[in-house]
Amino acid sequence: MNLCGFEVGLEQPFFLICGPCAIETEKLAMETAAQLKDITSRLGIPFIYKSSFDKANRSSHNSARGVGLEAGLRILEQVKTEVGIPVLTDVHEDTPLDEVASVVDVLQTPAFLCRQTNFIQNVAQAGKPVNIKKGQFLAPWDMGNVVEKARAVGNQQIMVCERGYTFGYNNLVSDMRGLAIMRATGCPVVFDATHSVQLPGGQGSCSGGQREHVPVLARAAVAAGIAGLFIESHPDPANAMSDGPNSWPLDRLEELLKTLTALDQVVKAQKLLENSL
Amino acid sequence: MNLCGFEVGLEQPFFLICGPCAIETEKLAMETAAQLKDITSRLGIPFIYKSSFDKANRSSHNSARGVGLEAGLRILEQVKTEVGIPVLTDVHEDTPLDEVASVVDVLQTPAFLCRQTNFIQNVAQAGKPVNIKKGQFLAPWDMGNVVEKARAVGNQQIMVCERGYTFGYNNLVSDMRGLAIMRATGCPVVFDATHSVQLPGGQGSCSGGQREHVPVLARAAVAAGIAGLFIESHPDPANAMSDGPNSWPLDRLEELLKTLTALDQVVKAQKLLENSL
Amino acid sequence: MNLCGFEVGLEQPFFLICGPCAIETEKLAMETAAQLKDITSRLGIPFIYKSSFDKANRSSHNSARGVGLEAGLRILEQVKTEVGIPVLTDVHEDTPLDEVASVVDVLQTPAFLCRQTNFIQNVAQAGKPVNIKKGQFLAPWDMGNVVEKARAVGNQQIMVCERGYTFGYNNLVSDMRGLAIMRATGCPVVFDATHSVQLPGGQGSCSGGQREHVPVLARAAVAAGIAGLFIESHPDPANAMSDGPNSWPLDRLEELLKTLTALDQVVKAQKLLENSL
Amino acid sequence: MNLCGFEVGLEQPFFLICGPCAIETEKLAMETAAQLKDITSRLGIPFIYKSSFDKANRSSHNSARGVGLEAGLRILEQVKTEVGIPVLTDVHEDTPLDEVASVVDVLQTPAFLCRQTNFIQNVAQAGKPVNIKKGQFLAPWDMGNVVEKARAVGNQQIMVCERGYTFGYNNLVSDMRGLAIMRATGCPVVFDATHSVQLPGGQGSCSGGQREHVPVLARAAVAAGIAGLFIESHPDPANAMSDGPNSWPLDRLEELLKTLTALDQVVKAQKLLENSL
Structure with a gap:
């Protein structure tokens, strides 16, 4: 599949979706985008900048939700044109999809909404590649039905994304088998290393993280x-507006990516044995 | 709490939300409503008729979704006025809430959507009592945050509903402790005996059930x-449009309710010991 | 099935296995046994006294393990003959089974050991009724194989006991469906309300409980x-040697049992609907 | 830690425990041992031969259990002396430990038995290195207590082994976080890629596997x-006496190990970032 100008798949190096969880300020967005572009260029990693204009499903209604649609899109457009990188954002049940699709390169749907037929089809119809997060309650083989819904409206640029599965209360587990199982959808499989380490609701009125x-x-996946x-990354995770506890420090990102790139090369240098048994 | 003219709570007999999962035809709706009214009148059970106009989150987009909004509301209104019983229906991310609220007595929000702040608040703002289903991924104590969102827009008639929790792949478990834990929300706690026995995605392109x-x-809860x-009940579960495998046969409902009513009386005849340790 | 002189099964009132988790002192054992005999006599509940001489699988090796085999059996014998009630104790991988079987009326096998073929068969061969606890990792339908192992050595007096199923880390869930599913073994099904509320390992070096x-x-089951x-019950749970956090206060037991007895009568007054669908 | 003459730990290449699940025949044992020695020598992987003389906790008592203690030890001794490799076998609640310890280089304890204090301490006292499998019901941090029990009797050569965690019914999940968490025990952490893909009880009277x-x-771990x-490996998994469905074909082992060795080198070439946050 071609995504934002680069080929993606199991025969290609992994691409990276990265940025601070929320668009906090124009300054933060522009600076992190530039830094991330530098890092990924050095390492030869295809890169898409991610940040959210609205945190629509926070644990508590008292938590900050972000800069909002208008300011958010303006900033993402600036990142896109001035830094010169593709941008992704997540959309919600009441987001004006066309407005967002007119700015961003990739749309992302939240895990909680993966079973809402109209929503998934509306997002797919906006004509952009879509990264569909698998619900924390959905078996990996059940993503086939979700992908079919999206393709049924004519969008063939669908990705599926694992972000952890419900594991008792206030915890998630990442089943690595699921990454292989979801290949059957024919879609590029993405692993979200940030939300997989979330502890949902783990801090009372907001989610914790590890x-x-x-x-x-990330290495395992x-x-x-x-x-x-x-991966969500922030220059100062302790003070991030959202998902700080599971955000990765920006100044430690390059060393993490170096290892991951080397692992990726090893794995993709030969055929995957699970496919030839 | 007063709900549709009857008092509800742990000092009152349980009220029943019941009907066929989907509004299939006017005839089915009217007949089942009349029968259910008879049965519950005989047993002295406060009763709200439930049926859906749209199955918005089916496993596959090839499954039937229902009669749609217009026909559905017309039929529900007929049930309400001609049979003379309160009616409940579930709403979704893109339902015109005011239109639905102008007809039904109680709104219900789907489990998958329990974390969508705007949605929950929009539904609560429609001014009707709301039955909020707990997500299959949400710990019982985390319903406190959800209820607060709903109350924050001024609606005090909120119910919380257990419908099974994610338990490995394609299975749910009903944690009876959760029914006691959710009392801390101050809301009437409802148990959904139908969706709790669902096997999500268990039949490939649709959910199974037991x-x-x-x-x-139901006895345990x-x-x-x-x-x-x-409880969803249908005169012919094998041919129900939706949720047939976990639907309860209408002709076996009265004997089930008799036992449940007797159990309810025993439990509510004395103080709950868990509250006085 | 006849157990210790009373008939047990779904057509009979429930029988009760109860006592302090561990045999702490002769005095505690004799006093609790006498009190429990009084309470259950008043309520007409067939009763078996339970207490352990050795806690063989504690979280930490620093925790107290009990009075040991010799003193334990002496005390149980005293309870049996002086109070005049049947007694049950649990045995472990290295317990001298014949010695224990010569004293107690019922043997109990620990959940962790339910898959050890030799152990289960050795216990069954001791010629006493056996209460087999289902492993925290075993599906209810898989108890069929366990029961077959026990019956294969000629013991037909086998009971199966639910005590909670692994539910994420440090938590258990009681799946009430399992109680119905295990009826297919043909064995009396027992519910352990004490260990089902354990939080395994939940306090670091010992298990917590709720x-x-x-x-x-207990009401649900x-x-x-x-x-x-x-049910394990103790006059002073806060100072119990073992399983205090999930032990039920002895002075609150009678009111609990009253409700349970009334519920039991309601349920058993008619056919179980799940058996006639 | 020094194990069978080679250093093990996160600064060393991974060592491999491998062989057919059960000692089926002398011929099979000798042939597989020789082949595995060849393969691992070529790849520079420290190797310990594993095979069981008794399958003591099979789902059903009708399943084959193996050649038994006497024949099993004779064959393992032959493998050890004639092929010239260290051997490991698993012991059970009633195994004569000294007899086994006089032959094998490493003892292994079954997951189901990880909480049996006497058993763990008896095995540790036999004076050989011990590979303790973590129970399918035990949180990774709770292995600390288990290791302490083993060390308390004076054995410092303890390994901890992940083999999958209970995940709903008849399924296991491998939580890769657990591999990092168990490092806190100070013990070498082993991943069992074979039993982690077991489907416990998944075929009615025996376990399935994937x-x-x-x-x-294995790559992820x-x-x-x-x-x-x-890893358990067999020249003809379809006809293996035990654990065939999750056994890895011997003729595909070398290519698997090549990839794993390359991944191992990448990971161990730099500091693990999780340790320096």
């Missing part, structure tokens, strides 16, 4: 074999 | 202590 | 329909 | 960072 497991799960990787 | 566990779980009970 | 959920789960109920 | 996920999980890897 940043220290990001490199563990790359070695399992994926087309793309999703 | 009807034989409906009485087991009533004995655990609940304000309300939700 | 005593407040004992009545909730009795209403689901069981042959027997297992 | 051999195709062995390479996926090696990339997460482990000291040792456990």
Whole structure:
């Protein structure tokens, strides 16, 4: 599949979706985008900038939700044109999809909404590639039905993304088998190393997270074999507006990506044995 | 709390939300409504008729979705006025809420959408009592945050509903502890005995279900202590448009309710010990 | 099935297995046994006294393990003959089974050991009724194989006991469906309301527990329909040697049992609907 | 830690525990041992031969259990002396430990038995290195207590082994975070790629398995960072006496190990980022 000008798939190096969880300020967005562009260029990693204009499903209604649609899109457009990189954002049940699609290169749908037929089809119809996050309640083989819904409206640029599966209360587990199982959809499989280490609702009125497991799960997923990787990174995670506890420090990103790139090369240098048994 | 003219809570007999999963035809709706009114009148059970005009989150986009908004509301209105019973229906991310709220007595929000802040608040703002289904991925104590969102827009008539929790792949488990834990929200707690026995995605392109566990779980939940009970019932479950495998046969409903009513009386005849340790 | 002189099964009132988790002192054992005999006599509940001489699988090797085999059996014998009630104790991988079987009326096997073929068969061969606890990792339908192992050595007096199923880390869930599913073994099904509310390993070097959920789960299980109920009770749970956090206060037991007995009568007054669909 | 003459740990290449699940015949044992020695020598992988003389916890008592203690030990001794490789076998609740310890180089304890204090301490006291499999019901941080029990009797050569965690009914999940978490025990962490793809009880009277996920999980675990890897391999898995469905074909082992070795080198070439946050 061609995505934002680069080929993606299990025969290609993994592409990276990365950025701060939320668009906090224009300054933060522009600076992180530039830094991420530098890092990924040095490492030869195809890169898409990700940031959210609205956190629409926070644990508590008292939590900050972000800069909003208008300011958010303006900033993403600036990132796109001035830094010169493709941008992705997530859309919600009431987002004006055409407006967002007119700016961003890739749309992303939230895990909680993966079963809403109209929503998935409306997003797919906006004519942009879509990264569909798998619900925390959905078996990997059940993504086939979700992908079919999206393709049924004519969009063939669909990605599927694992972000952790419900594991008792206030915890998620990343089943690495699922990354292989979802290849059957024919879509590029993406692993979200950030939300997979979330502890949903784990801090009472907001979700906790375990940043220290990001490199563990990212290495595991790359070695399992994926087309793309999703990591949220922030220059100051302790003060991030959202998802700080599971955000990866920007100044530690390059060393993480170096290892991941080397692992990716090893895995993709030969055929995946699970496909030839 | 007063709901549709009857008092509900742990000091009152349980109220029943019941009907065929989907509004299939006017005839089916009117006939089942009349029968259900008869049965519940005989047993002294406060009753709200439930049926859906749109199945908005089916496993596959090839499955039937229902009669649609216009026909659905017309039929629900007919049930309400001609049979003389309150009616409930579920709304979705793109439902015209005011239109639905102008007809039905109670709105219900789907489990998958319980974390969508705007959606929950929009539904709560429609000014009707709301039955909020707990997500299959949400710990019982995390419903506190959800209820707060709904109350924040001024609606005090909120119910919380357990409908099974993610338990490995393609299965749900009903944690009876959760029914007691959710009392801390201050809301009437409802147990959905129908969707709790769903096997999500269990039949490939649609969900399976285990009807034989409906009485087991309903008895258990009533004995655990609940304000309300939700059961989908159909005169011919094998040919139901939706959720047939976990639908309860209408001709077996009265005997089920008799046992449940007797259990309810026993439990509510004395103080719940868990509250006085 | 006849057990210790009383008939047990879904057509009979539930029998109760109860006592302090561990045999702490002769005094505690004799006093609790006498009190429990009084309470259950008043309520007409067939009763078996339970207490352990050795806690063989504690979280940490620093925790107290009990009075040991010799003193334990002496005390159980005293309870049996002086109070005049049948007694049950649990045995472990290295327990001298014949010695224990010469004293107690019922043997119990620990959940962790339910898959050890030799152990299960050795216990079954000791010639006493056996209460086999289902592993925290075993599906209810998989108890069929376990029961077959026990019956294969000629023991037909086998009971199966639910005590909670692994649910994420450090938590258990009680699947009430399992109580109905295990009826297919042909064995009386027992629900252990004490260990089902354990939080395994939840306090670092020992397990935690949620005593407040004992009545909730006990009511639910009795209403689901069981042959027997297992509850550990202690006059001073806060100072119990073992399993204090999930032990039920002895002075609150009678009111709990009253409700449970009334629920049991309601459920068993008619046919279980799940059996006649 | 020094194990069988080679250093093991996160600064060393992973060591491999491998062999057919059960000792079926002397011929099979000698042939597979020789082949495995060849393969691992070529790849520079420290190797320990594994095979079981008794399958003591099979789903059904009708399943084959193996050649038994006497024949098993004779064959393992032959493998050890004639092929010249260290051997490991698993012991059970009633195994004569000294007899086994007089032959094998490493003892292994079954997952189901990880909480049996006496058993763990008896095995540790036999004076050989011990590979302790983590129970399918035990959180990774709770292995600390288990290791302490083993060390308390004076054995410092303890390994901890992940083999999948209970995930709903008849399924296991491998939480890669657990591999990092168990490093806190100070023990070499081993990943069992064979039993992690077991479907417990999944075929009615025996467990199923998903051999195709062995390479996926093995790659993921090696990339997460482990000291040792456990894989059962058989020249003819379809006809293996035990665990065939999750056994890896011997003729595909070398290509699998090549990839794993390359991944291992990448991961261990730099510091693990999770340790320096």
